[in-house]
Each structure stands twice: as structure tokens, then as C-alpha cells.
Amino acid sequence: GAGVSQTPSNKVTEKGKYVELRCDPISGHTALYWYRQSLGQGPEFLIYFQGTGAADDSGLPNDRFFAVRPEGSVSTLKIQRTERGDSAVYLCASSLGVGLSGANVLTFGAGSRLTVL
Amino acid sequence: AQSVSQHNHHVILSEAASLELGCNYSYGGTVNLFWYVQYPGQHLQLLLKYFSGDPLVKGIKGFEAEFIKSKFSFNLRKPSVQWSDTAEYFCAVNAPGSARQLTFGSGTQLTVLP
Numbered sequence: 001g002a003g004v005s006q007t008p009s010n011k012v013t014e015k016g017k018y019v020e021l022r023c024d025p026i027s028g029h030t031a032l033y034w035y036r037q038s039l040g041q042g043p044e045f046l047i048y049f050q051g052t053g054a055a056d057d058s059g060l061p062n063d064r065f066f067a068v069r070p071e072g073s074v075s076t077l078k079i080q081r082t083e084r085g086d087s088a089v090y091l092c093a094s095s096l097g098v099g100l101s102g103a104n105v106l107t108f109g110a111g112s113r114l115t116v117l
Numbered sequence: 118a119q120s121v122s123q124h125n126h127h128v129i130l131s132e133a134a135s136l137e138l139g140c141n142y143s144y145g146g147t148v149n150l151f152w153y154v155q156y157p158g159q160h161l162q163l164l165l166k167y168f169s170g171d172p173l174v175k176g177i178k179g180f181e182a183e184f185i186k187s188k189f190s191f192n193l194r195k196p197s198v199q200w201s202d203t204a205e206y207f208c209a210v211n212a213p214g215s216a217r218q219l220t221f222g223s224g225t226q227l228t229v230l231p
Contacts, residue, residue, distance in 0.1 A: 004160075035221075042121075042207050042221030043161070056218065091161070105151075106219065108161040 002026075004109035006092050012115045013082055021077040021112045025094030032075050033106060034067055035091040043091055049075060082116045089113050121210050123222035130198055131230050138193040138225050140182075140208030149211035150191040151219065152182055156204045164206070167191065178202070200231045 005024040013019055025032050031050055035043035045059040049069045057067075064082075069075040079086055090113075093106040122141045130136060142148065152164040165176025172184040182193045191208060208222040 040223065042123075042209075042223050043219075045218045045220070048218065059218075093161075105163055105166060107163075108153075110160040 004092055004094055004107055006090075006109040006112050008112055009110065010113045010115075012117065014117050015082060015084060017082050017116075019079045019082055019114060021079075021090050021114070023075045023077070023092030023094075023109060025073065025075070025092070026107060029094035029096055029107075030072070031095040031097060032069060033093040033095075034075070034077050035093065035108075037089045037091055037111070039088075046077070046090075079114075082114075084116050087114055087116045121208055121220050121222040123206075123208055123225050125225045126223070127226045127228070129228045129230065132200055133197050134229075136193070136195040136198045136202075136227070138206055138208075138227070140191045140193065140222060142189050142191070142208075142210045142220075144189075144210060144212055150182070150184060151209040151211075152176065152180070152191075152193050153207045153209060153221075154204045155207070155224075161207070164193070198227075198229050200229045203227060203229045 004026055007022045033048045034046040036046055037043045047057040047060055047067050048055050052069055052072045064080045067077045089111040091108055091111045093108045095106050120143045124139050150167040153161045154164045155161050164180050165174050165182055167174045167184045175181045180195050182191055184191050205224045205226050207224045209219040212218055212220050
């Protein structure tokens with residue numbers, strides 16, 4: 001597509017529920033990133049995919065968070081047993097290739113705003 | 118710990134005023150540096166980037182930034198702001214050894230009064 005698409009744009013859930021957030025990257029972009037942005041903060045890195053595999057998941061806060069990208073395109077971020085502290089905007093970004101060279105700058109989606117009551 | 122500092126949380130200017138937003142980082146060695154902008158209701162967009170070469174980088178919409186290695190700084194400037202520049206501005210750094218990660222500052226909200 002023309003840009004990075006994220007759904008849903010807004011999600012309100014109750015504490016303890018399971019949530020899935022979807023990201024559709026720019027067509028042809030092999031690298032996909034998830035970031036989390038809490039109120040008043042800059043985006044924080046969660047996980048990065050190169051193709052189908054998670055190349056770096058060091059930013060995932062705990063084992064309630066998991067992400068997949070089974071066909072190397074669309075990715076889903078999954079959050080189990082949600083907590084109020086998980087409330088944030090979850091941003092997805094994609095880039096053409098590997099590493100942050102001049103050709104591989106990240107393009108961000110509009111984000112999914114998650115509110116846990 | 119690696120970090121990026123944006124000391125100004127909220128800046129208010131009148132149109133035609135000059136702008137400088139501070140960004141300092143705490144990494145050693147080679148870094149890649151970025152400024153992203155988020156206009157109200159829109160997604161993060163790249164404003165400009167520095168990888169190597171001339172430390173004075175020019176971006177879109179008349180913005181520029183200067184990389185000063187000795188000061189670990191990458192300040193954003195614009196000679197004359199417009200009302201449409203009202204947005205949140207984020208500085209970001211590519212951490213050495215983490216070629217696929219960006220570390221962001223906490224952002225500066227710029228409000229330009231007409």
C-alpha cells in the first residue's frame with residue numbers, strides 16, 4: 001500500500017483481556033518495527049522483524065507481549081492479560097531493507113491507541 | 118545507559134520567530150541522527166537525517182539541524198516559523214550496535230501563535 005496501515009486505530013479493553021493489533025507495512029518493505037508511545041514520551045522500541053523472523057525482540061517488556069509476521073508482510077502484536085500500564089499508542093514502522101542506511105529510513109503508521117480500563 | 122535528551126518540553130513562539138530545539142545524546146562512536154515531526158492528528162514523519170558528511174543537514178519545510186560531535190548535540194533550527202509548524206518534534210538516535218533500533222527523545226511540543 002501507499003503507507004503503513006494499522007488497525008484498529010482505537011481499542012478499549014478491560015484489564016485481563018487479550019488484544020491483537022495489526023500492522024500492514026508498505027509493499028516491498030522487508031523490515032518491520034513495533035514501538036510503543038506512552039503519554040508524554042517518545043516512542044520506545046519493542047521488536048523488529050526482518051522477513052518472517054523476529055531479529056530483535058529485546059524491547060518487549062515481558063512475556064505477555066508477543067508479535068508475529070508469518071508471511072513476511074503483515075504483523076500482529078499480541079498482548080495477553082492486559083494491564084492498565086499497557087495503555088499507550090502502539091506504532092508500527094517499516095523500511096525497505098536491513099539496517100539504518102540512507103535508503104532504509106523508517107516510515108511510521110498512524111498507530112493503534114490502546115486503553116486498558 | 119543510552120539516552121536522548123530533549124530539554125524543552127513545550128516551546129511557544131509567534132510566527133516569524135526563529136526556532137532552535139535542543140537534542141543531546143549519550144552514545145559514543147558513530148551515530149545516525151534523526152528528527153521526526155508529528156503534526157496534530159497525523160503520524161510521525163521524517164524531517165531530516167544525518168548519517169555522515171556535512172554536519173549541517175537541511176530537511177523539508179525549511180528546517181535544518183547541525184551535528185556537533187564534541188557536544189553530542191543535534192539541534193533543530195528554522196529561521197522563521199509558521200503557524201503550520203505547530204507540532205511535536207522528536208529527536209532520535211541510531212544506537213551503535215543496534216543498527217535496527219532508534220532511540221527517541223521525549224519530544225518537544227511546538228506551538229506557533231498566528
